[in-house]
Amino acid sequence: MEKSDRGLFGTKIGVILATAGGAVGLGNVWRFPFVTGQNGGAAFILIYILCVLLLGLSVMLCEMIIGRHAHANTARAYTILANGKPWKWIGYLGVLTSALILGYYGVVSGWTLQYVFSSLTGHIHGTPEVFKDQFQSFISHPIEPILWLAALMGMAHLIIVRGVEEGIEKASKIMMPLLFILLIVLMCSSLMLPNAMKGVEFLFKPDFSKVTGKTFLEALGQAFFSLSIAMGCLCTYASYFSKDTRLTTSALQIAGLDTLVAILSGLVIFPAALSVGIQPDSGPSLIFITLPNVFEQAFGSVPVIEYIVSFSFYLLLTIAALTSFISIHEVSTSFLREELHIHRKNAARIVSCYGIILGALCSLSMGERNWLTLFGMNLFDFFDWFTANCCLPIGAFFTCLFIGWYVDRKIISDEMSNWGTIKAPHLHVFTFMVRFVCPVLIFIIFLHQFGVI
Numbered sequence: 114m115e116k117s118d119r120g121l122f123g124t125k126i127g128v129i130l131a132t133a134g135g136a137v138g139l140g141n142v143w144r145f146p147f148v149t150g151q152n153g154g155a156a157f158i159l160i161y162i163l164c165v166l167l168l169g170l171s172v173m174l175c176e177m178i179i180g181r182h183a184h185a186n187t188a189r190a191y192t193i194l195a196n197g198k199p200w201k202w203i204g205y206l207g208v209l210t211s212a213l214i215l216g217y218y219g220v221v222s223g224w225t226l227q228y229v230f231s232s233l234t235g236h237i238h239g240t241p242e243v244f245k246d247q248f249q250s251f252i253s254h255p256i257e258p259i260l261w262l263a264a265l266m267g268m269a270h271l272i273i274v275r276g277v278e279e280g281i282e283k284a285s286k287i288m289m290p291l292l293f294i295l296l297i298v299l300m301c302s303s304l305m306l307p308n309a310m311k312g313v314e315f316l317f318k319p320d321f322s323k324v325t326g327k328t329f330l331e332a333l334g335q336a337f338f339s340l341s342i343a344m345g346c347l348c349t350y351a352s353y354f355s356k357d358t359r360l361t362t363s364a365l366q367i368a369g370l371d372t373l374v375a376i377l378s379g380l381v382i383f384p385a386a387l388s389v390g391i392q393p394d395s396g397p398s399l400i401f402i403t404l405p406n407v408f409e410q411a412f413g414s415v416p417v418i419e420y421i422v423s424f425s426f427y428l429l430l431t432i433a434a435l436t437s438f439i440s441i442h443e444v445s446t447s448f449l450r451e452e453l454h455i456h457r458k459n460a461a462r463i464v465s466c467y468g469i470i471l472g473a474l475c476s477l478s479m480g481e482r483n484w485l486t487l488f489g490m491n492l493f494d495f496f497d498w499f500t501a502n503c504c505l506p507i508g509a510f511f512t513c514l515f516i517g518w519y520v521d522r523k524i525i526s527d528e529m530s531n532w533g534t535i536k537a538p539h540l541h542v543f544t545f546m547v548r549f550v551c552p553v554l555i556f557i558i559f560l561h562q563f564g565v566i
């Protein structure tokens with residue numbers, strides 16, 4: 114297959130916005146602020162930024178080198194560099210991981226879309242119990258969440274079939290700026306509430322007494338998850354980078370945007386929640402149960418503002434989820450397209466249908482059908498746990514070893530320096546990190562997640 118008919122991102126800003134769109138997801142909104150609040154505010158943010166700079170960037174660069182060198186889907190990209198050795202299976206693991214995420218991430222993204230609709234029609238009202246019941250009955254409904262999942266899949270599908278430049282890049286150039294505008298509008302509304310400074314203080318006041326060894330592991334785990342490492346997304350998108358895209362600069366910009374969105378989300382959530390005296394939590398219950406209650410109490414006295422705030426917030430979540438969802442869809446689409454030699458449209462159709470079926474099973478597993486379980490968890494929780502705690506560390510660990518110890522150094526220095534046209538003074542630091550530091554730390558996170566340490 115010719116390289117040129119795979120498609121390339123057309124502009125530098127397109128590269129950054131599309132890839133940052135893949136990284137910026139629900140984790141930035143529903144996990145980062147909470148973990149920060151729990152782990153010493155600004156002290157945690159500092160440690161997090163250090164983890165991103167020292168470790169996250171190194172692993173991102175590994176994936177980008179593999180993707181751009183091969184100009185092929187993730188499985189083939191690893192296979193090309195593996196020269197017939199079993200390293201190629203890491204690439205297949207990446208594709209498998211993304212295919213497993215597709216189902217459950219689609220379900221959650223569908224929920225966000227449903228909440229956009231409910232906020233538009235003014236249905237998000239009530240007491241804390243009402244919000245909880247509404248959410249529980251919605252997610253365990255046998256049909257409704259599946260319809261929203263299908264709607265979301267339809268949107269992602271329409272973007273994917275238009276191709277890399279005309280579809281993914283163009284959509285990202287519209288959606289990402291909109292995401293930032295919404296974030297800023299929401300942050301301003303939140304900061305104007307009485308006592309908003311309590312939230313800002315909670316988020317930014319460094320409390321070093323809360324920093325323990327565990328804090329570092331939390332920061333590292335969150336950095337890897339937030340940057341979408343080891344899911345095939347970065348590798349697939351990097352395969353659409355042109356020869357003059359600067360890998361290190363792009364990785365820095367993408368990681369910077371991802372961190373910025375996470376911090377701004379904290380500035381939306383904490384000031385509003387603490388201004389009405391509600392303790393924020395994390396995960397789906399934060400965004401679908403706690404926050405509707407916060408918005409109702411904080412902005413309820415001016416219904417128009419409450420309406421605008423909740424609509425903007427769910428639209429923001431849907432955009433964050435959709436851009437990540439597209440990146441995960443594209444991993445499987447490019448894999449099928451290149452391995453089965455079929456048209457992009459047909460590959461995307463297969464992936465979309467598969468995603469709806471898997472998502473429907475995940476969604477049903479949260480309802481009455483308790484036969485849909487694996488290892489004692491419902492399908493939804495199982496895929497979430499298995500991909501984040503098992504596939505991600507294993508993929509990242511072997512990717513580092515692959516680049517650090519196996520791949521020809523000439524290929525790495527060529528990719529980092531754009532074939533000698535730009536300086537890459539950090540090459541030695543990078544090599545040291547991926548050979549020794551990253552694998553050891555990833556192994557430690559892995560043990561930590563399983564409670565071994």
Ligand code: TRP
Pocket residue numbers: 135136137138139140141214218338339340341342344346437438440441
């Ligand atoms: N980075 C995403 C977030 O912050 C989470 C994520 C990791 C993800 N890997 C992914 C999302 C793959 C979609 C696809 O929420």
